[in-house]
Amino acid sequence: MAENMIIASNFIQNAIDEDLKNGKYSEGIHTRFPPEPNGYLHIGHAKSICLNFGLAKKNNGMCNLRFDDTNPTKEDVEYVDSIQDDVKWLGFTWDDRMFYASNYFDKLFECAMELIKAGKAYVCDLNAEQMRQYRGTLTEPGQDSPYRSRSIEENLDLFMRMQKGEFADGERVLRAKIDMAAPNINLRDPILYRISHTAHHRTGTTWCIYPMYDFAHPISDAVEGITHSICTLEFEDHRPLYDWLLESLGYDVAKRPRQIEFARLNITDTVMSKRKLRQLVEGGYVTGWDDPRMPTISGLRRRGYTPEAIRDFCDRIGVAKSNSLVDVAMLEHCVREDLNERADRIMAVLQPLKVVITNYPADECEYMMAENHPHKGGHRFVPFTREIYIEQEDFMEEAPKKFFRLKPGGEVRLKHAFIIKCEEVIKDTAGQIVELHCTYDVDTKSGSANSGRKVKGTLHWVSAKFAVPAEVHLYDYLLKTEENSVESTNFIDELNPNSLEIINTCMIEPSVAWTAPGTRYQFLRQGYFCVDKDSTKEHLVFNRIVGLRDSWAKAKKV
Template identity: 60%
Template structure:
């Protein structure tokens, strides 16, 4: 029996809370702002929050932090829901911070009534100028000591639309000399005359994230509010609001953000890549977005395995993208259907193979040799075949186990063949190989007694389907483009996409489905493109069969 995996620090906290009777069950939440597409960093948070409620009993809410109408769109809401569901998780409640706008407004009124909030007429620039520094205390706003009655009136007028954007804000009254800069009378409401994707024009004042977040957690009785490390300074304010409002004491816990090598995780930088046309949208298969990686052929199982292997910690670090690629190879090796596809064809003519008029010899191949219950498919074989051009060398070096003049190889699922003659055009380019096949060497029934070291994939020259393949590689040339000098876009890998306009595939691929995963023998793992097929088959390479990146980097250095 294998040892149970040790608990991470958040799991230890939850286990202690349950044992002490502090909570009977736990409630977590995943609270994205619908202002962009989710990326693999969000996948870590999704797996963590949903995984905790699954492990310890309880549930997870999906709550959209939609408090900024200027940047939020329904398109992003739908994409986020699709991503979470695709990862294999079910939320108990689909909620929105906007569901609580009336309640949050009431909380703000309560703070005013208790003397803990005031309306300020200063501009954003003036507020910033009075904030002080880490070594100097801030200065009070001249409007800080307005009466409760005046603040209630002004706040009501803000809601009624009497004032323009930026003309007034509501601030918490805490301490302008507080060592935590976020506690120096933070803004909790601002005026924005903007159409909201759910509430329309019903509101023209909107709560700030720091005010909406903790109170939304409290309303939902979230027991463990899990954030990334940049929110550590916000925890004190989170607790202050809950204490002053005397509401359910949700508590915030932080874990380290996980960055990935050879990419960027900033929504702002990802948006630049999209807007500047360096990529083909948010779901470009080179993007670290969940939708992009899904289009590239990554599987939810591989994502979950990666997040589990990476775990969570209290210190930020960069995770090698090679680990993610390893996880996807591991899963695809188990599920991918094997198919033969020739990218750069060289014709082979079997001079001693006689085709019966109107008949095609159908050979049999396993769909997946890793699966004991794998189905099989038929593969047409004939006198004329295609092999990969680089599987033949006229003057091979030692230990070249592919085809050469006088050499013999096995064709996968078929026969052993011998190269007898090389045909060239007037320019000296090889156009055709004339070979003989060994009839007694048929795969699965080989009585020839001949042993060969090389096995090649192939397709029938007269019975195949054509397709386009897109070979995706890492988007950046350097491990951490954000830390390099200059513009991060200067480090984009110019070879991150190579399009092979026409490849030749066995006919079984004609029935390819979007949800299927394929291993093109000796080429890599591929999936049918979900977006851009133009009426023809287009396949995206998910990942190579082996990690060749390190070797290529050494060559170029």
């Protein structure tokens, strides 16, 4: 389990403390993380994972991983596997407590039969549109279904025939018999079972009726001995149904699970709907669930985010009762802070401009000692030759007064190397700058006894002879602006057409000619980058994780 994940005091922990103080759940605290395997998990699920596993750890309890696999039309083993990988990558373990709602299909069927026998459930023949009409509105009560008065015997017979596959999809449903005039619409005879002649990824064709989430969830919690069922805020109105079902099935109020709701995570510039993320994948707007622009855990992992940074972010945002919007810059700040401590520094030039050092011997090469990390230490040697590359933006022919990079007649220090002076600008026939001719001051070698001469600018560079070409992916937010609503019907229209920029001109120092996918670096003056999973020795690919500019930290200081 994640050792540095700390759940700060919050209203859920306070509720747990109160329960323990009152002698409830004396056998220990037991939570669960219950994802539906119909897509990949995203950063919002990471908050729930950290919360549920973190609460269990803080209270010396246990947390189950339980797949809510009650809708076979949208579920797949691929998603089951990805969810397990994500939870493990975040640093948590469920030990031997991985369950599926499908484990309880027999039990759930028995519970449905028990409700029918108690006169608390009935088979209804209304179709979906008719059911909506009968349901009423927020201000008007619903109407009883004409099938609500069926006898217990008829309901038992029809439900058994539903289970045997005698009816078509949508022809009949099993509904709870509660109160069609209830102010809470969720209590107006909600559906408990529907017919779906769809093979299940675990049970095959054994079943052709499947329980609804609101029915399967509380019973699964009770069967597993869950003490605190932590849900997002949209389930607050479902809690009376949760409690009604457990009470109707005879679960002891002193021992049965307690549902508590917290605000889901909403982040600026970020699509936080699994349905919309699926739409992005299936519509080809991204390359897959693990596209580094995606807020999925697998996408963030591929981009180069660390589990430590995500856990830190989830801890910092805390647990609230009301919905709010978190600035994405805060997440990036957590990532940047973490990478600052762990990522080695290297030099890479994204848009090269050739520099010829005219007074440096053409056939000579010397190796400059460069530190790997300002805090962790370590060194490497970087080749220095007559021809090098600097960034195009680090030279300006007609520079303003406060431009402290290279300009005609100006001097800069090359990181880990010498001070150079621009003597001549070489242009092609179209007037475009193609290279610079410079001279170097031999007495200013970095680290030498005579290296004390100061200039205001320091540039990163790579040797033109030994540099390794690389492909670099720069990412922007998927949504155009933070004001865009991800709930917009036409959210595809709000996608940022410039969310990905591919640079094929990058030249990188040879110390990383081959490095394992997932390795993270700070490109000096550029940002933090990660070797992509598809990178090879023949074709290096780097994803930019975050830039160096920390707008969130700066804003907090103001």
